[in-house]
Amino acid sequence: MIGPSSDATELIAHLETLRSEENIVGMARFGIATNRALGIPNPDVKAVARQAKKDHARARQLWRSDIREARLLALFTSEPKQLTADDARNWANDFNSWEIVDCAADLFVEARLDELVSEFAADEREFVRRAAFAMISGAAVHRKKEPDAAILAWMPLIEAHSGDPRNFVRKAVNWALRSIGKRNLACHAPALALARTLAESPDKTARWIGKDAGRELTGEKLLARLR
Template identity: 85%
Template sequence: MQLWQSDIREARLLALCTAEPKRLTAEEARSWANDFNSWEIVDCAADLFVGARLDELISEFAADEREFVRRAAFAMISATAVHRKNEGDLAILAWLPLIQAHSGDSRNFVRKAVNWALRSIGKRNRGCHGPALRLAKLLAESSDKTARWIGRDAVRELSGEKLMARLK
């Protein structure tokens, strides 16, 4: 906590890397989120929050208008899809509507995280690939420029030969 409170970037990264996930509370995570001011801090925090199993914060953070707090929601979805191998596919796929709902947020760090979350879900396994690719194709046809960018980029990656071979 002292490292985080120092307000020094490197100290905050060290705080995130050395914090014990099992001891981190949702209230502490919310407090840290109030200080988010860069993508690297957010992405490191997302891994910690996922390790702490603070999934209840995802919807809360997604609803927050602050750019880096909203990014945290989608970085957490991505980290969950990638790192929680034993998590059921239905739990992972349940985040697709949230991705769709925020696909029009054109702020750079949010749109990139929304795209990252969609791609991570689609690359997880065969069961998640189809629903994620369907959403990506839907977004690719959107009249919203940001949603269209997210969709097209995800379709390109989720349709790649290398990924398709891995998922077979």
């Protein structure tokens, strides 16, 4: 029986009992790194996290296991108030999948490690750079009380990296731009303006980001919601 007193070794042993070879094959089709995966769906990992409760020291140990599900469990059971920028940097060094990146970005946003956004954006590693824009998107969506100016301050980063053609970066840059534009009317106008600028760019990737974001930001349902 697992619970709040379970250590990292016990939790990993429990995760091993949930292994699914069939799911591992399916995950690979979605671009998830499976060389150290057990094939456990995220809702099931979250169910384990609810039983295990939060424990930041244990989360660090789980992360070091290099097992996909143990690292997800680390992210789900870490304590945001105890997460340091150095913790986040160390974990980012191990990023090898968009899935892990996006879950980590949610945690980093909750921990308010905003100083890492520009740092990660400047990093040439594909998944670390993706983390920057996943964080921007997460902040735009989840920080309802954040001043819009703080969210809009990240727009130059979106423009600066709109030409990165790598799949997991360009999709995250696009995601960040769309999330800012969908936040409210005050953010919509500058986001749409940038989308239209990028849509006219001579750069193929920037054009794709601009056109794709522009389509969503001019959708009737979105405009009706924002008004």
